[in-house]
Amino acid sequence: MELALNTATVKRQWNLAQAIEGCARHGIRGIDPWRDQVADLGLKKAVSLIRRHGLTVTGLCRGGFFTAPNWRDENLRAVEEAHELGAQCLVLVVGGLVPGSKDLFASRERVKEGIAAVLPEAIKAGVPLAIEPLHPMLAADRACINTLEQALDLCDLLGEGVGVAVDVYHVWWDPKLEQQIKRAGKRILAYHVCDWLVPTRDLLNDRGMMGDGVIDLPLIRSWVEAAGYAGFQEVEIFSELDWWRRDPDEVLRTCKERVSQI
Amino acid sequence: MELALNTATVKRQWNLAQAIEGCARHGIRGIDPWRDQVADLGLKKAVSLIRRHGLTVTGLCRGGFFTAPNWRDENLRAVEEAHELGAQCLVLVVGGLVPGSKDLFASRERVKEGIAAVLPEAIKAGVPLAIEPLHPMLAADRACINTLEQALDLCDLLGEGVGVAVDVYHVWWDPKLEQQIKRAGKRILAYHVCDWLVPTRDLLNDRGMMGDGVIDLPLIRSWVEAAGYAGFQEVEIFSELDWWRRDPDEVLRTCKERVSQI
Numbered sequence: 001m002e003l004a005l006n007t008a009t010v011k012r013q014w015n016l017a018q019a020i021e022g023c024a025r026h027g028i029r030g031i032d033p034w035r036d037q038v039a040d041l042g043l044k045k046a047v048s049l050i051r052r053h054g055l056t057v058t059g060l061c062r063g064g065f066f067t068a069p070n071w072r073d074e075n076l077r078a079v080e081e082a083h084e085l086g087a088q089c090l091v092l093v094v095g096g097l098v099p100g101s102k103d104l105f106a107s108r109e110r111v112k113e114g115i116a117a118v119l120p121e122a123i124k125a126g127v128p129l130a131i132e133p134l135h136p137m138l139a140a141d142r143a144c145i146n147t148l149e150q151a152l153d154l155c156d157l158l159g160e161g162v163g164v165a166v167d168v169y170h171v172w173w174d175p176k177l178e179q180q181i182k183r184a185g186k187r188i189l190a191y192h193v194c195d196w197l198v199p200t201r202d203l204l205n206d207r208g209m210m211g212d213g214v215i216d217l218p219l220i221r222s223w224v225e226a227a228g229y230a231g232f233q234e235v236e237i238f239s240e241l242d243w244w245r246r247d248p249d250e251v252l253r254t255c256k257e258r259v260s261q262i
Numbered sequence: 263m264e265l266a267l268n269t270a271t272v273k274r275q276w277n278l279a280q281a282i283e284g285c286a287r288h289g290i291r292g293i294d295p296w297r298d299q300v301a302d303l304g305l306k307k308a309v310s311l312i313r314r315h316g317l318t319v320t321g322l323c324r325g326g327f328f329t330a331p332n333w334r335d336e337n338l339r340a341v342e343e344a345h346e347l348g349a350q351c352l353v354l355v356v357g358g359l360v361p362g363s364k365d366l367f368a369s370r371e372r373v374k375e376g377i378a379a380v381l382p383e384a385i386k387a388g389v390p391l392a393i394e395p396l397h398p399m400l401a402a403d404r405a406c407i408n409t410l411e412q413a414l415d416l417c418d419l420l421g422e423g424v425g426v427a428v429d430v431y432h433v434w435w436d437p438k439l440e441q442q443i444k445r446a447g448k449r450i451l452a453y454h455v456c457d458w459l460v461p462t463r464d465l466l467n468d469r470g471m472m473g474d475g476v477i478d479l480p481l482i483r484s485w486v487e488a489a490g491y492a493g494f495q496e497v498e499i500f501s502e503l504d505w506w507r508r509d510p511d512e513v514l515r516t517c518k519e520r521v522s523q524i
Contacts, residue, residue, distance in 0.1 A: 097476055102476050104434075104478070136397065136398050137397065137398070137399040137462070139435035140435075140458060140460045140475075140476045141460050141461070144435075146437065147437065150437045172366075172401075173398040173401035173408055175366075175370070175409065196402060198402045198403050203399070203461070203462055213402075214359055214402045216364040216366070
């Protein structure tokens, strides 16, 4: 699998232009930018700079948050941007509980309806939607889709145009992971890697560099490949206390080194 | 459901004797002590003080950690203590990854074998073993059994003498929770309550008081009751930043008040 950089990995150090040039400099041929960074640079400039360097856009982060009031406009805009960028998918972080509610069922229904509402435009734009199940510790405030099984059940209901983003950080613990990756098959639209640190000091921003934690990355990678996924493996590390404080060129060098070992 | 106190809720403020007396003073008729506190007080004294106050011992915390070297002796001792205390179950926190390993499968096999090895003694002693699925964020270092479905699959394999402890904190997010509570039926040996705070500032010790978080406690309770559980609801709150800093009598009053509302 070729390496891609999710720009969140160096977001404290670099803006999008710097991240694109960093990828080019380090021979990293895939990139997954975040929408706020695209907006800061300007969509047209982002498209042109990414093309100039011949990078594959492995995804756009992110659509989703269907439990927020402005979900429809935001997601239609995200689809449009993903189309302009030629992104291989739009990653959906679906949103947690409806604010003020404790009703997980209602939130999950809202997510289903939200994706269904956006899907026709996504299909028209040629942008596959990648539902990313997030770790259960993020169920309340980030995403109420928390297992690959649940995400695939939703894909089954929604039909063509929808798949999953498998991020090892969110799913590594799941006793049904092998089974569900097999079930996912060609619906795996993106594969994200990092590592689970012990101890983990923060629920959001304490992810580890591949090899520094406890995730059996070669094993999960073998399942993903056996399922027929032939895309990039994309490094996405949120790390307030470590990698966001380092020289970003060192971060990219380390990503390349570590990925070559898994 | 009657209220029980898991003594971890006031462990910074009170030793076991104080917790027993606190329960009696507040009219709380169930208690689940931790083994280190029982050891500090002395097993015989603990038994006699609990009997004197007529408390039901809803469980003993905890056995498990089958991935640690001394698992057999520790668990046999725990069974013996649970028997002496007349505990309704021995709660098993099964242990995470085998130290130094990334092999979740091997760890889960070790857990299965460990429980199977201890089970005959537990049955002889009349002590049901309650497998507690722990939140996936604790998979690496505390328990590699992380969903109720997985715990029940294990119960199915192990047969008589084994059930589950359902703690809302660990399972509230699970899309299959209703289904699996129904499946569990009479195998629910303990029911623990607290709440999930948003934001959660620590993976271990930032649990909320019932009502302060996002868990739909009346809903989960209704499922547990429908499954045939007729035991106590036991409050277990680890709270470094809040409840462990408060007057323990205030903590117990608050537990009573809040439980009456869910």
